Amino acid sequence: MAGGARDNDDRSADRISEETDLSARLKGLGATLGKAGQPKPAENDSGKYVSDPQAMAKGFRLSTELVAGVIVGAIIGWVFDRLTGLSPWGLIVFLLLGFVAGVLNVMRAAGVVAPNKLPGGNADQSKGRTRGD
Amino acid sequence: MADPIAQFEIKKIATLGHIGGHEIAFTNSALYMLIAVAGVSLLMLGATASRQLVPGRMQSVAELTYEFVADMLRSSAGNEGMKFFPLVFSLFTFILFANMIGIIPGTFTVTSHIIITVMMALMVFLTVLGYGIYRNGFKFLKLFVPSGIPLIILPLIVMIELMSFLSRPLSHSVRLFANMLAGHITLKVFAGFVTMLGGIGALGWLVAVLPLGMAVALTALEVLVAFLQAYVFTILTCIYINDAIHPGH
Numbered sequence: 001m002a003g004g005a006r007d008n009d010d011r012s013a014d015r016i017s018e019e020t021d022l023s024a025r026l027k028g029l030g031a032t033l034g035k036a037g038q039p040k041p042a043e044n045d046s047g048k049y050v051s052d053p054q055a056m057a058k059g060f061r062l063s064t065e066l067v068a069g070v071i072v073g074a075i076i077g078w079v080f081d082r083l084t085g086l087s088p089w090g091l092i093v094f095l096l097l098g099f100v101a102g103v104l105n106v107m108r109a110a111g112v113v114a115p116n117k118l119p120g121g122n123a124d125q126s127k128g129r130t131r132g133d
Numbered sequence: 134m135a136d137p138i139a140q141f142e143i144k145k146i147a148t149l150g151h152i153g154g155h156e157i158a159f160t161n162s163a164l165y166m167l168i169a170v171a172g173v174s175l176l177m178l179g180a181t182a183s184r185q186l187v188p189g190r191m192q193s194v195a196e197l198t199y200e201f202v203a204d205m206l207r208s209s210a211g212n213e214g215m216k217f218f219p220l221v222f223s224l225f226t227f228i229l230f231a232n233m234i235g236i237i238p239g240t241f242t243v244t245s246h247i248i249i250t251v252m253m254a255l256m257v258f259l260t261v262l263g264y265g266i267y268r269n270g271f272k273f274l275k276l277f278v279p280s281g282i283p284l285i286i287l288p289l290i291v292m293i294e295l296m297s298f299l300s301r302p303l304s305h306s307v308r309l310f311a312n313m314l315a316g317h318i319t320l321k322v323f324a325g326f327v328t329m330l331g332g333i334g335a336l337g338w339l340v341a342v343l344p345l346g347m348a349v350a351l352t353a354l355e356v357l358v359a360f361l362q363a364y365v366f367t368i369l370t371c372i373y374i375n376d377a378i379h380p381g382h
Contacts, residue, residue, distance in 0.1 A: 056361055057361055057368060060362065060365050061369070063308065064304040064311070065300075065304050067304070067307070068300040068301075068303040068307065069296060069297065071303060073296055094296075097292055097296055098296055100293050100296075101293045101294075104293060104297050105297055105300060
């Protein structure tokens with residue numbers, strides 16, 4: 001009888017340990033799943049991976065930014081000349097301005113300059129989530 | 134050799150009518166736009182027809198696309214930017230489908246015409262401008278006036294900022310158009326080499342393997358470019374929308 005009771009105790013202890021074991025495994029599985037399900041941490045946007053599509057996208061972006069600035073400058077300069085008759089000056093000034101704007105575009109696209117705002121104001125809070133990615 | 138530019142020719146399929154003496158025609162470009170829209174609609178309708186907790190194949194694709202675009206928009210323009218989700222999602226799926234359909238040999242690439250990309254870029258530009266002024270009033274103009282600039286060089290900076298802003302629709306549209314155009318011309322030229330060399334004879338066929346391999350590799354590259362250009366167009370749209378919502382901060 002006593003032996004049977006002990007046996008019973010043993011078995012229930014066994015069951016309890018089995019249950020704690022199972023819950024521990026479940027917890028571990030949950031943690032792993034949580035880790036896998038989470039979006040990748042912020043290091044994603046620093047673009048250091050070789051085959052990162054975001055990095056490639058940035059490369060494609062840079063290719064036209066400068067040209068766009070220069071072309072817009074040229075168009076504005078030409079129209080300005082046509083309208084005012086100050087013949088070469090509009091084109092000269094606006095082409096140079098357009099070139100500067102193009103360089104600014106490229107630097108912004110590359111994340112060298114703070115997005116859209118130079119230092120000052122409270123531009124810092126937007127730095128992380130705008131043009132950097 | 135086949136003309137590498139011939140693939141971009143606009144052909145009239147049917148005449149719909151006349152407006153002010155100008156013919157309004159249904160062209161091959163319109164046809165492929167319609168096909169792209171139909172493809173997107175089919176995917177989305179097919180995916181949502183049988184909504185299940187555990188998604189099937191179609192539903193997974195649709196959900197992935199939704200998540201992808203929503204994440205992109207939320208991370209660059211914040212939750213308030215989700216107001217523009219329909220616009221951004223339509224742009225992304227339309228460009229992606231138009232680009233992908235264009236890779237299939239014998240089809241027409243809608244996005245290789247600058248008029249299409251300029252229209253889409255202007256739509257984004259005017260949306261940003263209109264919504265920015267509607268939401269922020271005159272404070273939207275602070276986008277052109279960075280704070281903490283000495284008064285003397287302020288006019289110069291404002292001019293530069295203004296030109297930088299005006300160059301946006303241009304770079305936005307030219308990038309997509311130029312990439313698609315250049316890629317398709319290159320493909321056509323290499324494919325043309327294959328038939329030219331084949332005309333020589335047995336030795337020609339042997340050498341023709343090289344441009345054929347190149348054409349295959351370029352097609353793979355074009356698939357990547359097609360996706361990346363749709364992605365770039367969309368992410369820039371998100372960034373511009375962010376400017377409309379928070380100009381100058």
